[in-house]
Amino acid sequence: MVTLTGKHIFLRALEPEDLDFLYRLENDETIWEVSETQAPYSRFVLRQYLKNSHKDIYEVKQLRLVISDYNDNLLGFIDLFDFNPKNKRAGVGIVVLEEGNRNRGVGTEALRLLINYSFANLGIHQLYANITEDNAASIQLFSNLGFERVGVKKDWNFAGGQFRNEILYQKINHE
Numbered sequence: 001m002v003t004l005t006g007k008h009i010f011l012r013a014l015e016p017e018d019l020d021f022l023y024r025l026e027n028d029e030t031i032w033e034v035s036e037t038q039a040p041y042s043r044f045v046l047r048q049y050l051k052n053s054h055k056d057i058y059e060v061k062q063l064r065l066v067i068s069d070y071n072d073n074l075l076g077f078i079d080l081f082d083f084n085p086k087n088k089r090a091g092v093g094i095v096v097l098e099e100g101n102r103n104r105g106v107g108t109e110a111l112r113l114l115i116n117y118s119f120a121n122l123g124i125h126q127l128y129a130n131i132t133e134d135n136a137a138s139i140q141l142f143s144n145l146g147f148e149r150v151g152v153k154k155d156w157n158f159a160g161g162q163f164r165n166e167i168l169y170q171k172i173n174h175e
Contacts, residue, residue, distance in 0.1 A: 003117045011065040014053040088125035
């Protein structure tokens with residue numbers, strides 16, 4: 001697990017004990033826009049999800065990891081999704097809890113760890129992120145770690161009574 005261990009945080013697999021944290025985050029309406037969620041999740045559904053979270057990324061095409069500090073505080077989640085082993089690519093999503101964790105480098109360290117893991121352990125050639133154009137913090141995070149803006153999807157998401165553009169960012173492994 002060396003590639004998932006950083007200086008201040010580490011990334012780990014989901015555990016059954018994460019149910020309350022998962023429930024709180026998945027039902028936080030302030031982040032539903034980025035996860036394209038429109039309804040709350042029940043504890044039952046999330047418990048079933050946790051029971052299957054051990055499945056291999058090659059089977060379920062997704063990997064969700066908990067962002068944790070070394071005091072066992074859960075700080076957020078980081079995901080690989082739409083994993084495509086044939087074309088060696090995956091999407092990346094991240095959410096860091098606001099409570100004193102944002103703007104402290106948690107997201108940067110977590111994303112750096114996931115990039116290194118993806119390239120070194122999964123043989124991924126490219127990672128991509130879909131970010132709404134008004135999400136300055138995410139744009140800065142991904143740009144600072146070498147993701148390049150490669151396109152704009154016009155009027156891609158409908159939220160708050162209006163359509164919003166979504167920007168596609170991409171990081172290619174040139175090694």
